[in-house]
Structures are given as structure tokens and as C-alpha cells.
Amino acid sequence: MSFCTLLLLLLFVSSACASHYYGGTLTFTPKGRNPDGSFRVDIRYKETYHVCYSWNSWSCSSGNCGSYNNFQIGPVDRSSSGNSWCQSEAFMTRKIPSDKPFEMRSDTGEPNRSPVTTIPSFLRVPQNCARTYNLVAHDPDSDQVRCRFGSLSTECNYCYNYPGFHLDQNSCTLSYISTSNQRAHAFEIVLEDFPRQPITLSYTDGTSTVKSPLHPSRRRRSVWQTTTTSPPMITSHWPWCSPLSKIPLQFAIRVDPPVSSCTEGQILPLFLYPTPFNAETLSATVNQELEIRLNATATFSQVNNFIISGPLNITKYTTTHGQFAECLIRWTPTENDFGEHVPICFVAESKLGSSIYHSEMRCVIVVVGHTFGEANVICTENTMTVEVEKSSIIGLHEDHLRLNDPTCTLTSNSTHVIAAMSLNSCGTQLEEDDENLIFKNEITSFDKITDVITRKHEVEIGFSCVYPKKGQVSLEFKAHKIPYVFTEKGFGKFTYEFEFFSNYLYNSKVDPSNYPVEVVLKDMIYMEIKATSSLANTVLFVESCRATPYDDPSYHIFYNIIENGCTMDETLVVYSNNNTKYRFGMEAFKFIGQYDEVYISCSVILCQAGDPYTRCSRGCVNATASPVVHHHHRRSVTSETSRHFISQGPLRLKRSSDSTVSNMALNMNLVFIAGTLLAAVAMVCGVVIYKIKGMKVKYQPLPSNDF
Known part of the structure; x- marks a missing residue:
């Protein structure tokens, strides 16, 4: 019996020991040889019961399963709403006498690693709402993973495929369409990994075997003749090939009574920025805390919880603000996690009366590396x-490094690479906890500025400044954005200021303490963008401006005010300007729906005055017009800066009552930064990940890793 089958049996034996079992999963990672010649295997498994258990009861049904010399277990998440449950994860190290189950791959030169997966073991869906669950089926070796329902006695207990649900084996998506049964449905799924090309598996006893990929193109077609006049019956036979490994994924989905609306964001929760997208890959560092922030909303129900499924020692902190809720997930990888690909899944939960509703499920993969790099962070x-x-x-070179905002480049001297920015520019993200404001950014490498993938060495260096919310008061920090600071070759350091004014004379700037700025519908709002540069003869060009309900210019709901240098809003007025100031105004408005605030984001460029070939000189470019072709001229790279996005806000519709509306932009608090900033903490965590296609995994005591 193969070890992968033993793993399934072990999980089944363990789970059968207690009632109210909701589900679980198991993955394994070979870790090489022990000093005594035995083989080390790390096993991680999750189990969900009605209550939290902390036992380690295993049986070996066949063969030599070895012994364990390290065991840890702890709760991942629990719930007392509706059906109470508790999911725990355990980490176990086992000593195996033979590497027969853990073959050496010819393509990587390393033992095969199983797919990794996780899932909240108890999910809910209204009876009348179709939903698709993208099951985590990530393979650290980049193998093809197939998901199927368990069919053998060693793979499942009920071995049942429920009507109304469909499992796509190749994409590992489970779709709920409809069912008449309002109850919990237990799913027992098996994940199998197959190589993408033929490989040879070798063992220490000298034997070997060949594994083939699972190619749909290799199917054989058979034609069965019938005795009727109907067309021949054609069936497809797929060549059977055994997987490299297989692991279990068991969970329950409860079909609840119908709901009046299946639109996310009304009764069912809707994830908002900065919640990671499904299938995102995140980087983490050994002994450095990883933070993942979730945000969700529902108009007619209250989001009050987030359900997570992740590694041992993961924690979550949930706060609610009316129709919105936020969750901060924290996890600190240990040395045992180095090199692991760790899945984390999350679901937002809301309540309406006694009814409970779940959002879509999203999952991310966290790749754990080591910290390298000597850096100094200066916070002002x-x-x-x-x-x-x-x-x-x-391999650190400033010409192939960028910040979160790809338009922000870095400078260097003979010894250091340097990045300087204002607290609200270059994609700097603002986070907060009960005591501090945390400004975070990251230096990453790229091949070309337009690339979204790379096959070269990847550098990731995260850094942050932490400011206490209370201290010696000299600066009030609210929603108002301070000047944006950028540095580029040929232009040095330059700043953009984006401000609101009280009148068309522009002699009364809105005080930062009065943000959010309250406006009345159709009243004029007056804005000014000003550029300051150490270079003379520069000109400012505002290429585009758009309004969004959140401080995110890429948010899917937006309204264009200026596009390609052309005015789009019929109420827009451009006032007298000079080379470095752009003043404009428009009538106030609000977004339709449950949106209380409006942010204005603009794309701006700074150019050398008098150069006819810069973007500034072209002005309004109609998208339907033919592009202007210039012959025998090439603009110097120092004639204009990159496009930079700046924003200001929020604007808020003035209420008839004097009731206070919380400011979502900064968790609605007026906070104070210590004037001396002595309490500011600079943090840096660099992850240098060397990804080289086709090479085996190497671990070296150098400031780089291959994996």
C-alpha cells in the first residue's frame, strides 16, 4: 500500500474517533534524511469538530508508518453561530524507514511534494443562490492537480455526489446550482497530482519508475454500433495513469432557506479592497509577522465575523463599523515553515435576525522564505x-527596482539603493491597529516596467514606518493627504499638492482639520493641483481625473472627470492657471447606492517647458483621432516624468441633521502623530526569492534562495 493511501487512512481513522466531524485535510512534505539514515516527513492536517479537540490518535493500517518525534496542535478558528464548530491544525514530524513513498523526481532532483489545500470546513449558501467554490489545489512542484470525489473505501465514508452540485475535476471548482434539500451536505474529495511531462522516480534501493502526465489529448474514442436507427454511440476512454500522490479534502456545505436577493453586498457579504483576490500569491518571512487585511460590507445585514482556515498559530482580529467590517489576519512563520507553500482561505459572515449568510470564499498562497538584506528606514x-x-x-540594481506604484523609481549611490517618498505616494498603504498608524511599501524587481511576470531573480523588500496615534501633538493626521514627494532621474525630487478651496478666488484653502469636506449637491467644489520642482522651466499636465467611492483609483465603480487631457464632466470649469498650477471646479455629486464619500484621483506629469514632443505639449488627445506621427524626432527620457497618481478627499454629502458620520478612510478617528517622532518605528523585512526555471531546489547560506 502506498504512503499516500496510508495518509488517507490515517485521517479517516482519526476523524472517526469523534462525533460531529465536519471535515479536514492532510498534506505532507518530505524533509530529507535524518542522521540515523531514516527519512523525515512533515505532516500537516486539519480537523473540524463540534468542539475543539487536542488529541493525537493514529493507527497504521498497513506497512511501516514509522514514528513521530514532534507534535503540535492548536485551534485555527471556531464559531458558535448556528452550527458551532472548531477547526484545529496539527503539525507532526514522522521518521520513515524507507523513501519508497517519497520518490526522487528526475525533473527537480527533489522528493515529490503533495498538493496543498485548505478550506473552512463548514460553509453556507442560500437555496436559491448559485455559487462557485474555487477549491485550493496548489502544487509546490507546479504539477497538474485533479480533484475528484472519493470512490474507494480508503478515500471516503459516504462516497456520495449530491444532486445540484457539480465538480469540475480539472479546474477543481465545485459549483452549486440548486437543490431541494435544505441541509448540510458532506463532501469527500481527493486531490491528485500528475507531472506535466514524463518523469522518472528513483529510490535509494536502486529501483525506479516512470510517471506520465494526465493529457486529455490522449483519450481514445470508441464507436459502439446499436441495433436501432439512432446515431452510433461514441464514448471516450482516458488512459489510466497513477498520480504522484493524493490527499483528502473533506468539508460540509449547508444549504439554507432562500434569500430575497442573491446580489453580493445587499444581504450576502461583499469583499472590498484591500481584501486579496482569490488565488493571489503572497510572500512571508521566517520569524516576521505576516498581515492580511480583509474588508466586507452588506447593506441589509450586518457583517460581524470572518471565517478563516490557515496554518497553526494564525490569529484574526475583527472590527465592525455599521455596514462594514474589517479583519486583520496575522501569522508568524517558523523555521519549520521555511520553503512551504501555505494556503489561507477566508469567508465573510453576516447576520439578519437569526439567519446567517456567507460571502464567496477566497484563498491565497503564502510562500515562506528567509530574511536578507541590510537596510535603514528613516521616518519623518x-x-x-x-x-x-x-x-x-x-543582483540589486536600481534600474530594475520599483515600489508598489510602478511609476516610482529608485536612485542610488556607490553603496546604497535609495527610495524616498511621502507617506501617501508611490502606492504606500496605510494600516492601523488600536495604538498605531502603519505606513507600508515594498521594493520589488522587474524585467521591464510593463511586465506582469518575471523568470529572473525576484527581489522583495518590505519596509514600514509606525506612528503612535497619540503623543506630543504637533500634527493632526486625518483623511487629508499631505504633499506627494517623488524622485526621478533628470528631475530630482519634486512634489505635488492636491487641495480643495472654498471659493473660485482660491484665497481660502480648506483646513486639513475639516476633512472629510462636507458639500451640498450641485454646489461648486474648487480644486488645485500644484507642482514644485528644483528645476526651472517645468510645466504641469493633468492627464486624467476620476472620482471613486473609496480611496482607490482602480476601484470598479468610478466617474471620469478628465480623460486623456480632455474634460468629460459637463459642469467642469478650468480657471486661470500657470505652468505649475492647475485649478478646476465642478458641481458636487454623490455615487448612487450606499456610498457616502467621494475621492478624486488624478494622473499628473511634469515636463520640461518648450519641448513639443512631451505629453504635456500634446494636451487633449481624442481617443477617436488618429495619432500624431513625428518623424526624425525622439523625446529624451528626461523631458518628462512618469505618470503619478495623486488623490484627495473624501468629499461627503452634508446631512440635514447634525448626526456624526464615521469616516471610513482612517477608521473614523482623529489621530495625532508625535511631533518629535521619536516614537516612530522603522521596520524593514526583505525577502529575496530567486526563481529559476528548470533548476532544482537549493538551500545555501547566501543572501538568496532558489525555490
Whole structure:
């Protein structure tokens, strides 16, 4: 019996020991040989019961399963709403006498690793709402993973495929269409991994075997003749090939009574920014805390919880603000997690009366690496600067580095690579906890500025500045954005200021303490964008402006005010300007629906005055017009800066009552940053990940990793 089958049996034996079992999963990672010649295997498994259990009861049904010398277990998440449950994860290290189950792959030179997966073991869906669950089927070796229902006695207990549900084996998506049964449905699924090309598996006893990929194109077609006049019956036979490994995934979905609306964001929760998208890959560092922030809303129900499924020692902190709720997930990887691909899934939960509703399920993969790089972070009142020693990271070059905002480049001297920015520019993200404001950004590498993938060495260096919310008061920090600071070759350091004014004379700027700015529908709002540069003869160009209900210019709900240098809003008025100031106004409006605030984001460029070939000189470009072709001229790379996005807000519709409306932009608090900033904490965590296609995994005591 193969070890992968034993793993399924072990999980089944363990889960059968207690009632109210809701589900679980199991994955394994070979970790090489022990000093005594035995083989080490790390096993992680999850189990969900009616209550939390902390036992380690296993049986070996066949063969030599070895012994364990390390065992840890702890709760991942629990719930007392509706059907109470508790999911726990255990980590176990086993000593196996033979590597027969853990074959050495010819393509990687390393033992095969099983797929990784996880899932909240108890999910809910209204009877009348179709939903698709993208099951985590990630393979660290990049193998093809197939998901199927368990069919053997060693794979499942009920071995049942419920009507109204459909499992796509290749994409590992489970779709709920409809069913008449309002109850819990137990799913027992098996994940199998297959190589993408033929490989040879070798063992220490000298034997070997060949494994083939699972190719749909290799199916054989058979034609069965019938005795009737109907067309021949054609069936497809797929060549059977055994998987490299297989692991269990068991969970329950409860079909609840119908709901009046299946639209997410009304009764069913809707995820909002900055919640990660499904299937995102995140980087984490050994002994460095990883944070994942979730945000969800529902108009007619109250989002009051987030259900998570992740690794041992993961924690969550949930806060609610009316129709919105936020969750901060924290996890600190240990040395045992180095090199692991760790899945984390999450679901938002809301209540309406006694009814409970779930959002879609999203999952991310966290790749754990080591920390490298010597860096210094300088935090000031309005800016942060990070200096990274070139000698500490191999292949570090400023021409192939960027910040969260790809338009922000870095500078360097003979010893350091330097990034300087204001607290609200270059894609800097603002997070907060009960005591601090945390400004975060990251230096990453790229091949070309337009690329979204890379096959070269990847550098990721995260850094942050932490400011206490209360201290010696010298600066009030609210929603108002401070000047944006950028640095580019040929232009040096330059800033953009985006401000609201009280009248068309532009002699009364709205005080930062009065943000959010309250407006009345159809009243004029007056805005000014000002550029400041150490270079003379520069000109500011506002290429585009758009309004969004959140401080995210890429949010899917938006309204274009200026596009390609052309005015789009019929109420827009452009006032007298000069080369470095752009003043404009428009009538106030609000977004239709449950949106209380409006943010204005603009794309701006700074150019050298007098150069006829810059974007600034072209002005309004009609999308339907033919592009202007210039012959024998090439614009210098220092004639204009990159496009930079700046924003200001929020604008809020003035209420007839004096009731206070919370400000969602900064968790609705007026916070104070210590004037001396002595309490500010600079943090840097660099992850240098070397990804080289076709090479085996190598672990070296160098400031780089291959995996």
C-alpha cells in the first residue's frame, strides 16, 4: 500500500474517533534524511469538530508508518453561530524507514511534494443562490492537480455526489446550482497530482519508475454500433495513469432557506479592497509577522465575523463599523515553515435576525522564505526613506527596482539603493491597529516596467514606518493627504499638492482639520493641483481625473472627470492657471447606492517647458483621432516624468441633521502623530526569492534562495 493511501487512512481513522466531524485535510512534505539514515516527513492536517479537540490518535493500517518525534496542535478558528464548530491544525514530524513513498523526481532532483489545500470546513449558501467554490489545489512542484470525489473505501465514508452540485475535476471548482434539500451536505474529495511531462522516480534501493502526465489529448474514442436507427454511440476512454500522490479534502456545505436577493453586498457579504483576490500569491518571512487585511460590507445585514482556515498559530482580529467590517489576519512563520507553500482561505459572515449568510470564499498562497538584506528606514513627519546596502543582496540594481506604484523609481549611490517618498505616494498603504498608524511599501524587481511576470531573480523588500496615534501633538493626521514627494532621474525630487478651496478666488484653502469636506449637491467644489520642482522651466499636465467611492483609483465603480487631457464632466470649469498650477471646479455629486464619500484621483506629469514632443505639449488627445506621427524626432527620457497618481478627499454629502458620520478612510478617528517622532518605528523585512526555471531546489547560506 502506498504512503499516500496510508495518509488517507490515517485521517479517516482519526476523524472517526469523534462525533460531529465536519471535515479536514492532510498534506505532507518530505524533509530529507535524518542522521540515523531514516527519512523525515512533515505532516500537516486539519480537523473540524463540534468542539475543539487536542488529541493525537493514529493507527497504521498497513506497512511501516514509522514514528513521530514532534507534535503540535492548536485551534485555527471556531464559531458558535448556528452550527458551532472548531477547526484545529496539527503539525507532526514522522521518521520513515524507507523513501519508497517519497520518490526522487528526475525533473527537480527533489522528493515529490503533495498538493496543498485548505478550506473552512463548514460553509453556507442560500437555496436559491448559485455559487462557485474555487477549491485550493496548489502544487509546490507546479504539477497538474485533479480533484475528484472519493470512490474507494480508503478515500471516503459516504462516497456520495449530491444532486445540484457539480465538480469540475480539472479546474477543481465545485459549483452549486440548486437543490431541494435544505441541509448540510458532506463532501469527500481527493486531490491528485500528475507531472506535466514524463518523469522518472528513483529510490535509494536502486529501483525506479516512470510517471506520465494526465493529457486529455490522449483519450481514445470508441464507436459502439446499436441495433436501432439512432446515431452510433461514441464514448471516450482516458488512459489510466497513477498520480504522484493524493490527499483528502473533506468539508460540509449547508444549504439554507432562500434569500430575497442573491446580489453580493445587499444581504450576502461583499469583499472590498484591500481584501486579496482569490488565488493571489503572497510572500512571508521566517520569524516576521505576516498581515492580511480583509474588508466586507452588506447593506441589509450586518457583517460581524470572518471565517478563516490557515496554518497553526494564525490569529484574526475583527472590527465592525455599521455596514462594514474589517479583519486583520496575522501569522508568524517558523523555521519549520521555511520553503512551504501555505494556503489561507477566508469567508465573510453576516447576520439578519437569526439567519446567517456567507460571502464567496477566497484563498491565497503564502510562500515562506528567509530574511536578507541590510537596510535603514528613516521616518519623518511627512516622508519615509529606505536605504538598502547593495552588497547585502546579489543582483540589486536600481534600474530594475520599483515600489508598489510602478511609476516610482529608485536612485542610488556607490553603496546604497535609495527610495524616498511621502507617506501617501508611490502606492504606500496605510494600516492601523488600536495604538498605531502603519505606513507600508515594498521594493520589488522587474524585467521591464510593463511586465506582469518575471523568470529572473525576484527581489522583495518590505519596509514600514509606525506612528503612535497619540503623543506630543504637533500634527493632526486625518483623511487629508499631505504633499506627494517623488524622485526621478533628470528631475530630482519634486512634489505635488492636491487641495480643495472654498471659493473660485482660491484665497481660502480648506483646513486639513475639516476633512472629510462636507458639500451640498450641485454646489461648486474648487480644486488645485500644484507642482514644485528644483528645476526651472517645468510645466504641469493633468492627464486624467476620476472620482471613486473609496480611496482607490482602480476601484470598479468610478466617474471620469478628465480623460486623456480632455474634460468629460459637463459642469467642469478650468480657471486661470500657470505652468505649475492647475485649478478646476465642478458641481458636487454623490455615487448612487450606499456610498457616502467621494475621492478624486488624478494622473499628473511634469515636463520640461518648450519641448513639443512631451505629453504635456500634446494636451487633449481624442481617443477617436488618429495619432500624431513625428518623424526624425525622439523625446529624451528626461523631458518628462512618469505618470503619478495623486488623490484627495473624501468629499461627503452634508446631512440635514447634525448626526456624526464615521469616516471610513482612517477608521473614523482623529489621530495625532508625535511631533518629535521619536516614537516612530522603522521596520524593514526583505525577502529575496530567486526563481529559476528548470533548476532544482537549493538551500545555501547566501543572501538568496532558489525555490
